[in-house]
Amino acid sequence: MVFTAAQRVLSVVILIILVKEITTSKGLVAKETNAEKIDRLLREIEEYEESEARGEDTQDMPVVRGRSGRKKKPKTPRVNLGHRQLSFPAPPATKNFVEIPGMSEDLRSFTICLHMRTDSVKGSTLFTYYDKDGAEQISLYSDERRTKYKLRINARHHGQKKAELKNLDGKWHVICALWEGKHGSYEIWSDGKIRVSGEGLDDDFKISGGGTFVLGQGGDKKKKFKDDAAFSGDISHFNVWDEWLDKADLRSREKSCKLEGNVINWNADDIKLTVNGKILIDKFSCMWKRELPADEVDLLTERIEKDKALEEDD
Template identity: 30%
Template sequence: MRALCVALLFLHASGSGKAAGASGAKGNRFVCTAVPAGADLSCPVEATNRVQSTSPQEEELRNTIIQLRETILQQKETIVSQQGTIKELNSKLARCEADAKSRGGARRKDYSKNTMGDLPRDPTETVEQLGKTMQSLKDRLENLEQQLRANTSGGMFPNELRDLLKRRLTDLESQLLTRVAELEEEKSQLYNETTAHRQRTENTLNSLLERITELEKSNSAFKSPEDFKVSLPLRTNYLYGRIKKSLPEMYAFTVCMWLKSSASPGIGTPFSYGVPGQANEIVLIEWGNSPMELLVNDKVAQLPLSVSDGRWHHICITWTTRDGFWEAYQDGERLGTGENLAPWHPIKPGGVIILGQEQDIVGGRFDATQAFVGELSHFNMWDRVLRPIDISAMANCSAYMPGNVVPWVDANVEVFGGATKAALEICEDRLFDS
């Protein structure tokens, strides 16, 4: 401490002396005296205060230096923060572009597939969501640019970094606007493609509806409900027609129809009626080389009819439970009679009438060898025996009598397995055959 004090005094004296010598004044003299042992060696207070005292200019410079140092530290932190923001924006922009490319590649494959992370699956919502995201990025860029301008206006931001950030912000804004425009264009294309697809679908549906309507009209475009025929062109076990109505309990019947067939051997089974417990309740069949037969309750009567010449023929069969008496008519002429065919047996109700097949169980289990091959029309059934004059009038096309139990009408006949219904005016077609 003593050496420091003496040195400061010496320096002060030397400085004062030099200053005084330079100005021509006399310098002060200092006398060094001995210090007794044990004396206080600390510097005098006055001398210390003289050494520590500084001028106002020095104090101002010191404060300026401190402020500059703090300013530099703050600017450094600002630069680091803004560089991090720029990196974050660059990363988001890159992800945006990658998502857009990924979406563009997958859009044509599957519109319902989610190719944009947690974005909506609908293309319109995806475009809107991307537009919102890009607008948010643009707002953040504008805020950053305003901050940069505020900083640069105070002269506290390096010119090079300021220009770099301005260029980068301009590029980002340009890229964002370009991407938004591309997405808007894709949205428009998606809308156009969806509209075109919907239009094609509607056109296809309209064409199908028109075709269905035409087919319905062709099936029901008969001049009258009874002017149609059922065609069974093949001997199979799956082509047949079905009468929707069933029979009540009957003690007599007359069944008439027009037939056209050239099948050999035998035309097959024009119709059959089966009930639970008796599949052969009523059957008309010509099987193999046997003559045509009428079955009632599985009892058989042979009929003297021949209709396999490929022409239209009108046939009628009558039967009554009293003595089992029957009659057979062809083209209005009675060709045979008989009796004792299931006498006193009432026809059971609730069965199924099949055209073109013989039933082994009610409504099914058909045998192709017994199938009817040809065309059939005007199948009518009554619950009584018709007079010969009425049968002749129908065969000569001078009168028409629909059956009171089963009338021949379009709505009453179904076809299956490839059997068809077509328009037919039987009397005109019969005249053409003759």
């Protein structure tokens, strides 16, 4: 690949700065020699230049953080979270949250599902959707009693419904929230079962497009997030559909660990997210894997290993 003289000069300047950092610090990776650091930094510069040469927007690349909490550039701007989870550290903090761009069009119904795991004894927010002006329009969060989760639509009207979910056991659970605006119909699911359902939750309302989904935090975005709304634990497979999925469809998708929303698709190669604070992107093991027959477990494991190998090749 051919670069302009200006690009080469910029690369050299960046390298000089990074080498200076190496000589004045202990480095980012334990037991990494200076030679290894230089080699790694050269590779990172080359990857960055190749991304720019392809015309890819590196500003929209998600922030991946190491165990130290320091920011690192992903290897490529393409992100596939299919076998990954977001790990929110304890104690819960306002600075730890993830942002995902929402839909462009208004929603008159939705299905939102996610895998979650926590043993936190505090109330917390799984996700919130804010419109482009920062007003809360969807939120799924637990109250101060910690066992009841509330689905809130249009915070300005204070419309919300509660469901008893016993999921603070440190194990993986699948939670889904469904709503349609014509009659205000709603359902909250947990592990394949409907925990609460009804009508009248902000009927004749629509969810505004152009906003942002926030994982792990809620409350008034215009002012300041609060610690008592922050999430501590793990979240994975966050998917959003612009329709009300029927029971059979929802159950089959839920247990497949290959949920693919048509608004937000966790398994998409180009999902965009912004990670704030000290959240880690870790490996995820499908919670339903233990319930599969042995031969299917072997096939699933083989597929995961192939995906990992492809990521390493990239």
